[in-house]
Amino acid sequence: MGARASHAAAVPGAERIRRETGFSQACLLRLHHRFQALDRNNKGYLSRVDLQQIGALAVNPLGDRIIDSFFPDGNHQLDFPGFVRVLAHFRPVDEEDPGVRDPKQPEPLNSRMNKLRFAFQLYDLDRDGKISRNEMLQVLRLMVGVQVTEEQLESIADRTVQEADEDGDGAVSFLEFTKSLEKMNIEQKMSIRILK
Amino acid sequence: MEGTELVTKVLSTWLTLVLGLILLPSAFGVSLGISEVYMKILVKTLEWATLRIEKGAPKESVLKSSASVGIIQRDESPMEKGLSGLRGRDFELSDVFYFSKKGLEAIVEDEVTQRFSSEELVSWNLLTRTNINFHYISPRLTMVWVLGVLIRYCVLLPLRVTLAFIGISLLVLGTTLVGQLPDSSLKTRLSEVVHLTCCRICVRALSGTIHYHNKQYRPQKGGICVANHTSPIDVLILTTDGCYAMVGQVHGGLMGVIQRAMVKACPHVWFERSEMKDRHLVTKRLKEHVADKKKLPILIFPEGTCINNTSVMMFKKGSFEIGGTIHPVAIKYNPQFGDAFWNSSKYNMVSYLLRVMTSWAIVCDVWYLPPMTREEGEDAVQFANRVKSAIAVQGGLTELPWDGSLKRAKVKDTFKEEQQKNYSKMIVGNGALNLDSD
Numbered sequence: 001m002g003a004r005a006s007h008a009a010a011v012p013g014a015e016r017i018r019r020e021t022g023f024s025q026a027c028l029l030r031l032h033h034r035f036q037a038l039d040r041n042n043k044g045y046l047s048r049v050d051l052q053q054i055g056a057l058a059v060n061p062l063g064d065r066i067i068d069s070f071f072p073d074g075n076h077q078l079d080f081p082g083f084v085r086v087l088a089h090f091r092p093v094d095e096e097d098p099g100v101r102d103p104k105q106p107e108p109l110n111s112r113m114n115k116l117r118f119a120f121q122l123y124d125l126d127r128d129g130k131i132s133r134n135e136m137l138q139v140l141r142l143m144v145g146v147q148v149t150e151e152q153l154e155s156i157a158d159r160t161v162q163e164a165d166e167d168g169d170g171a172v173s174f175l176e177f178t179k180s181l182e183k184m185n186i187e188q189k190m191s192i193r194i195l196k
Numbered sequence: 197m198e199g200t201e202l203v204t205k206v207l208s209t210w211l212t213l214v215l216g217l218i219l220l221p222s223a224f225g226v227s228l229g230i231s232e233v234y235m236k237i238l239v240k241t242l243e244w245a246t247l248r249i250e251k252g253a254p255k256e257s258v259l260k261s262s263a264s265v266g267i268i269q270r271d272e273s274p275m276e277k278g279l280s281g282l283r284g285r286d287f288e289l290s291d292v293f294y295f296s297k298k299g300l301e302a303i304v305e306d307e308v309t310q311r312f313s314s315e316e317l318v319s320w321n322l323l324t325r326t327n328i329n330f331h332y333i334s335p336r337l338t339m340v341w342v343l344g345v346l347i348r349y350c351v352l353l354p355l356r357v358t359l360a361f362i363g364i365s366l367l368v369l370g371t372t373l374v375g376q377l378p379d380s381s382l383k384t385r386l387s388e389v390v391h392l393t394c395c396r397i398c399v400r401a402l403s404g405t406i407h408y409h410n411k412q413y414r415p416q417k418g419g420i421c422v423a424n425h426t427s428p429i430d431v432l433i434l435t436t437d438g439c440y441a442m443v444g445q446v447h448g449g450l451m452g453v454i455q456r457a458m459v460k461a462c463p464h465v466w467f468e469r470s471e472m473k474d475r476h477l478v479t480k481r482l483k484e485h486v487a488d489k490k491k492l493p494i495l496i497f498p499e500g501t502c503i504n505n506t507s508v509m510m511f512k513k514g515s516f517e518i519g520g521t522i523h524p525v526a527i528k529y530n531p532q533f534g535d536a537f538w539n540s541s542k543y544n545m546v547s548y549l550l551r552v553m554t555s556w557a558i559v560c561d562v563w564y565l566p567p568m569t570r571e572e573g574e575d576a577v578q579f580a581n582r583v584k585s586a587i588a589v590q591g592g593l594t595e596l597p598w599d600g601s602l603k604r605a606k607v608k609d610t611f612k613e614e615q616q617k618n619y620s621k622m623i624v625g626n627g628a629l630n631l632d633s634d
Contacts, residue, residue, distance in 0.1 A: 002223075013414050031304070034304060034305065037309055037310070037313055038303075038309065040243030040541065051303065053309075054302050054303060054306050055230060055302075055306060055307075055308045055598050055611075056298075056301075056302035056306045056307070056309070057299050057302040057303060057306070057309070057593065057613075058612070059611035059612040059614075059615060060295055060298055060299045060302065060612070061295055061612060061613075061615055061619065062292065062295040062296060062299060063299055066295075066296055066299040066300065066303075084302075087300065087303070087304065088298050090297070118296070119290075119292055119293055119296060122294065122296060132225050143291070143292075143295065143616065143619050144616050144619060144620040144623070145612070145613055145617070145620070146613075147616055147617050147620035147621075148620050148623075149428065156623065160288075160289060164289065172289075173495065177289065180289060181289060181290055183206065184290050186293070189290070189293045189294070190293050190296070190297060191297075192300060192304060193300055194304065
């Protein structure tokens with residue numbers, strides 16, 4: 001990518017990012033190249049437009065939601081650490097024994113819980129910790145476009161909320177979300193392996 | 197006084213050498229073999245350099261990957277498998293995983309964005325600009341590199357600039373002069389000679405080595421020549437072997453001068469910027485040109501923009517609606533000797549030309565493919581895709597369905613609708629929806 005020499009030293013704050021995300025030096029370098037390639041005007045940060053211009057992302061039904069997850073709290077600029085932090089959620093789970101982990105350290109970004117949290121916030125637009133029936137409907141609408149009628153969609157949404165809702169408040173909380181997915185192989189479905 | 201005399205002497209010997217060794221042979225289409233010798237020396241040096249680098253490189257610095265291998269382990273299974281889908285299964289909370297994974301994969305690596313930056317080389321070719329991961333290996337290699345820099349900037353660059361200057365001035369002068377003549381076969385012959393000579397000079401200005409394959413399929417009069425687009429030099433490469441009528445926008449500046457001069461000698465099709473927007477007008481004029489069997493074949497680049505020569509993107513259907521015979525041509529540059537790709541968002545024309553003139557050489561292969569015509573029941577889009585595949589296969593390029601103008605505009609919603617359709621079929625399709633679960 002590009003004709004610029006980019007060595008590990010050129011990645012700003014590499015050590016800190018490595019500790020935070022667990023990416024290897026080589027992966028970090030690859031992602032930095034990618035960040036620079038996406039940053040069309042060499043601004044040093046990414047804007048929403050930069051991500052929207054990725055063809056394969058723009059045709060993804062959940063493309064806009066995914067882009068939103070990179071710009072939390074109303075930010076409009078995405079710097080490299082922020083970029084890598086989101087991608088770290090999709091790092092394949094390390095194969096070492098998790099029992100060795102120091103409980104005082106923050107949970108690694110690619111843990112099962114954090115992967116589930118990422119998926120949860122794709123649904124939970126208003127960030128209130130619950131997926132309401134409305135929010136479920138909205139995500140469904142994004143995924144099917146105009147192909148399905150409103151009634152069909154509503155019944156799907158109702159059924160899904162009912163199945164997952166345990167305390168009967170008509171919404172799916174994060175705990176209920178994780179419970180309904182406890183048998184799912186999250187580690188495999190939400191992992192992207194970066195080859196060297 | 198002695199200083200200026202010396203300078204004039206040097207300059208005049210320089211010019212005579214250039215005239216004798218390069219210009220005259222170009223006019224007659226003869227080659228003296230100097231560039232072949234240069235290329236041989238170059239190839240030997242680069243091979244030696246590659247060996248040194250491979251010997252010196254530590255085993256784990258393996259950030260090289262060829263342009264065709266991706267950096268992500270991809271699961272290319274269709275949507276049904278990815279969603280653990282049996283047809284007609286119901287929506288599940290986990291369906292969002294599939295789309296988010298695909299989306300994140302696209303962010304880390306997508307097929308299109310990488311096509312708009314220069315191809316990464318597998319091994320360094322002693323140019324600073326391609327030095328991405330190659331570290332200091334040995335003093336000998338560094339010396340060769342320094343020698344290379346000196347040769348390229350102090351010997352080759354002035355030579356090439358002189359040649360380019362002469363070539364372009366001759367072109368403008370020659371075509372203006374020929375344009376004064378009345379229309380006759382003599383005029384066509386002369387304009388051909390002028391075009392060919394100047395193109396050959398310009399190609400030498402880039403130290404170009406071009407191999408033409410299958411010359412028997414060279415585009416004929418009254419046809420349309422279609423090729424993949426990597427840089428403005430493509431035009432030069434093709435016109436060295438035959439005369440074409442160009443199609444394009446009228447530019448300002450130097451390009452505009454050249455365009456106006458060329459059109460005097462032989463009928464090219466230049467459009468004003470405003471006319472380009474009117475598709476019918478464009479098609480009409482092209483149809484008229486093609487209908488006249490005595491006119492030169494039109495040269496069109498249906499991708500509409502420069503791609504980095506590792507892939508072929510969507511061919512715009514406009515060129516394929518004109519009718520007539522299409523002569524596809526595949527152009528593949530060898531990136532080892534110099535990068536011909538023009539990244540118009542990064543470099544303007546002048547810095548691009550400078551970069552090209554300080555590379556080692558431009559080496560490329562041109563394949564002429566057998567002519568194709570639109571078949572019964574085939575619409576323009578299908579025809580365009582057929583031609584595109586033929587070119588991609590011949591040139592060894594990847595085929596992509598995306599539109600090259602993606603680098604400037606947003607993608608159409610129709611693609612997104614397809615994905616949505618697929619997904620809806622899965623969760624609703626068979627009518628296996630349980631409506632009585634309330």
